[in-house]
Amino acid sequence: QVQLVQSGAEVKKPGASVKVSCKASGYSFIDYDFTWVRQAPGQGLEWMGWISPYNGYTNYAPKLQGRFTMTTDTSTSTAYMELTGLRSDDTAIYYCAKNTNPNSPFRYFDNWGQGTLVTVSS
Amino acid sequence: DIQMTQSPSSLSASVGDRVTITCRASQSISSSLNWYQQKLRTAPKVLIYGASRLQSGVPSRFSGSRSGTDFTLTISSLQPEDFATYYCQQSYTTPYTFGQGTKLEIK
Numbered sequence: 001q002v003q004l005v006q007s008g009a010e011v012k013k014p015g016a017s018v019k020v021s022c023k024a025s026g027y028s029f030i031d032y033d034f035t036w037v038r039q040a041p042g043q044g045l046e047w048m049g050w051i052s053p054y055n056g057y058t059n060y061a062p063k064l065q066g067r068f069t070m071t072t073d074t075s076t077s078t079a080y081m082e083l084t085g086l087r088s089d090d091t092a093i094y095y096c097a098k099n100t101n102p103n104s105p106f107r108y109f110d111n112w113g114q115g116t117l118v119t120v121s122s
Numbered sequence: 123d124i125q126m127t128q129s130p131s132s133l134s135a136s137v138g139d140r141v142t143i144t145c146r147a148s149q150s151i152s153s154s155l156n157w158y159q160q161k162l163r164t165a166p167k168v169l170i171y172g173a174s175r176l177q178s179g180v181p182s183r184f185s186g187s188r189s190g191t192d193f194t195l196t197i198s199s200l201q202p203e204d205f206a207t208y209y210c211q212q213s214y215t216t217p218y219t220f221g222q223g224t225k226l227e228i229k
Contacts, residue, residue, distance in 0.1 A: 035218075037166075045158075045166065045209055045220040061217045062123075095165055106172045107213040108156040112165035 002026040004096055004113035011119045017084040020116045022096030029077035030054050033099040035109050036070060036081045038092040046092075050099060051079065086120045093117050124148050124212050128221035134229040139200045143224045145210035147191040154214035155193045157186055160223075161206045169208075170195060202228075 007021040022034065036048040049060040051070040058070050069082045079096055094116045097109035125148035135141050145155065153173035158166035168177045170186035173193055183198040197204055205228050210221040 044223045045160075045211070047211075047216075047218040047220065050216075059216050097165075100171075106175065107154070108168050108171045108211070109158075109166075110168055110177070112167070115165055 002098060002111045004098060004111055006094075006096060006113040006116045009117040009119070011121065012086050014086055014088065014120055014122055016086050016120075017082060018086060018118050019080055019082040020094050020096075020118070022079040022081075022113050024077045024079065024098065027098075029072075030074055031101075033102055034070070034072065034079040035097045035099055037095045037097060037109070039095070039115075040089070040092045043092075048081070048094075052102070053079070083118075086118075088120050091118065091120045123217055124151060124215065124219050126210055126212055126219050126221040128208075128210055128224050130224060131222065132225040132227065134227050135200055136229045137200050137202055141197045141200055141226065143195045143208055143210075143226075145193045145195070145221050147193070147212055147214075150191060151212045151214035153188055154212055155186075155188065156211045156213060157184075157195045158209045158211060159204075159206045160209065166209065200226075 003025045005023045010018050030053045033050050033052045035050040051058045053072040067084050071080045096113040098111040127146045129144050155173045157170040160166040169180050169184050173188040174186045185196045187194045207223045207225045209223050
């Protein structure tokens with residue numbers, strides 16, 4: 001069965017960087033895109049961007065462009081997200097999610113990681 | 123960016139009730155609308171995709187519909203496990219955007 005397992009919680013100081021991993025199993029990693037979504041405490045869901053493990057193509061949310069980088073390692077079936085210049089409002093749970101078949105007319109997130117809490121505090 | 127406006131933001135209902143949640147897009151998104159359920163401290167789970175298509179494994183009491191830029195999620199007979207927060211999300215164009223959520227609570 002499809003599983004996405006994320007790395008553990010992080011505590012960072014303002015201005016620092018954080019890198020979160022998402023290890024996939026149970027399907028062909030290279031065939032499905034990954035999306036990253038975050039959720040600030042008590043708030044709603046915010047789409048951050050998506051990446052194709054097949055060709056490395058990325059699409060970033062404009063508000064995060066320049067601070068946010070997504071990568072994949074096909075040898076270990078792992079996706080990564082890195083956020084730099086951390087601010088207090090970056091405190092959130094960060095989720096990875098597997099997208100549906102890129103050839104499907106329906107694009108949605110059908111499997112999710114368990115989430116990684118990133119706390120930014122001085 | 124396409125704005126997704128959900129209503130209501132919260133809702134109290136009883137087991138067995140029929141419940142409707144609405145999501146309005148700020149522009150046409152065709153039928154590129156998905157609904158997710160999120161229970162406390164867990165990842166979201168997709169219920170409906172393409173405005174009206176039921177995700178495999180999701181109970182048939184959940185349904186979705188579209189009228190222009192207005193979308194509706196209906197739960198025909200609420201079960202105890204349905205008390206959660208629901209989000210709509212458009213996948214028509216990036217940045218993909220979510221509604222602000224509807225918290226469904228027990229009356």
